[in-house]
Amino acid sequence: MNLHEKIMSDVLDLAKKGKGNVSPNPLVGCVITKNGKVISQGFHEKFGEAHAERKAILAADKSELDGAELYVNLEPCCHHGKTPPCTDLIIESKIKKVFVGMQDPNPLVAGKGITQLISAGIEVETGILEKEAKFLNRAFIKNITKQEPYVILKMGISLDGFIATSTGESQWITCQESRKQVHKLRAEVDAVLVGKNTAVLDKPQLNVRHIDGRDPKKVIIDSHLKVLDKSEEEKSYLKDAIIYCIDDSKALENHFIDENNIKIKKLNEVQNRPSLNELLKDIYSNEKIGMLLVEGGAELASSFIEQDLADEILIYIAPMILGNGKNVFAGFDAKQLANAKKFEVINHQKIGDDVLIQMVK
């Protein structure tokens, strides 16, 4: 790792501080150096607030910026969004050289910010830790190119692939540390999604406990709104939830829904279930959800796998053998090895007693 990469690595660490607060904006950090010394830094802290470059430039002593070098993991913006263009500010500040991690993936702007800087006489070097920069903003890249949320599928299983014993016992297969880490993850994503069975059986709060962090939105898929059949007390966990169904007749004149700020949304039907493709489009465009965590159960997880809708998989494997039970993706059947859904392992680590395997498509 050369000096520029070392600084870009610090930029990426800074960018990570925005996790959970900037989506669907990208995670961006910025470091400004002069004569080999860091003179200022900043990161994008909150959706709608100042970009990292602006934060860093405004935090610096203005006289020092003349001839300085700026490091940023994502190409500076050149368009008016919620904030004015960063390129203008960089040019005004008389920065000499800009080091960029990756281009803006938005097909409409890709490269234009860099071109603008070069036209203004600023030296630009791109692709510093590009792979790492792209990985950090993998959700943003999908958002901007596909207009869909980045989907993380998380499951906890026994060593032999079960989420429950043959008699249905499932609490708890994975260890406490693994479960705690999931709460950390919830604080980083925009919404958590579960299927009807999980909702009815577990009444999951889907909020952030055990650690500090903001709660994600709650999303439930329930074709015929079975979750509403319960008593008021039993369904109190539905407060503020978004429920996707194919038949919303139970929602009509249901005051519980209004009182608890529940949003019921009807989708077209695909094989007797709400269309997941439609759900992803709606959740991104109308609910502003850039990162979606799918937490099960097995049927919902299987649908995401079968339809190739999971961008990333997190499997917490408990080192215990059950022999038989409920298979984690039992709703899917590859039949032949050629049809198996294949992923690439990008990380494996011990979490308490368990092993976490992180994979991408």
Place this chain on the structure above:
Amino acid sequence: MNLHEKIMSDVLDLAKKGKGNVSPNPLVGCVITKNGKVISQGFHEKFGEAHAERKAILAADKSELDGAELYVNLEPCCHHGKTPPCTDLIIESKIKKVFVGMQDPNPLVAGKGITQLISAGIEVETGILEKEAKFLNRAFIKNITKQEPYVILKMGISLDGFIATSTGESQWITCQESRKQVHKLRAEVDAVLVGKNTAVLDKPQLNVRHIDGRDPKKVIIDSHLKVLDKSEEEKSYLKDAIIYCIDDSKALENHFIDENNIKIKKLNEVQNRPSLNELLKDIYSNEKIGMLLVEGGAELASSFIEQDLADEILIYIAPMILGNGKNVFAGFDAKQLANAKKFEVINHQKIGDDVLIQMVK
């Protein structure tokens, strides 16, 4: 890690060079230092040959040994086995101090070697990297205390716990690198064991290919000697195998067995299968097998799990999802989480595309 631990770490690395050649003897390395300088070293190279201490002492310049320090991962022997006692040689050589990794686990000798050295005026320090020393010789410890082989169960599975698709396809779930590593493992164990189904269907050669190394012994469990029903050509892989059965009638007057040096052994029956406990006792005491690798299939692996006979499990997990198929331990059913067979993860690593999880009881 202090200086003594650093040297003991080198001793353990030396000891490892004996892997595959010393069982059921322990893996032992030895380093001799004087005035902080290594003057000699040695390791136990082959079953029946000189111990590590003897190798190191004989390799040293005799005059230098007076006042030297000796490091060995296992307590020096004080009894006449295939070689004379190492303690005598250490005392004669006028070594001043001995650093020991772990005591000899043999209940009949534990500590006596050390006592003998101390009585002769030699300073002894024990427990240097004891945990690592015990792990290296975990097979030897089980051999000497239980008179049974150390059993490693190896399976290759999909991410969701299958060894074959729902249509029976199984070649290949794990990647080439994983399969190659299994050949390395075969060269280190004394024997490889498979069940009848695997033998009949796969006709596995169970030898070492792709790498240099000696072949392990081949052991097959086949209650009614079905493997003998095949044509001469089809069963040629049985050469030099040991087959355990409960009904050996097919073996009588079967010249194929004699010509191919096949050993047929009859065991008592437990639930219509040969007793695995008896098998382990026989294989250790009469066949001199200290490390046994169980390579499947699912039924045999399940029996080892159900009867708590696997000391160590190696699971190669391919990052692919099958949804349904043949579960890896389908012959077992914990029914309740309380009955799950639990292990401790001691290692996880990426092998090619796969993740290997290594566990002990």
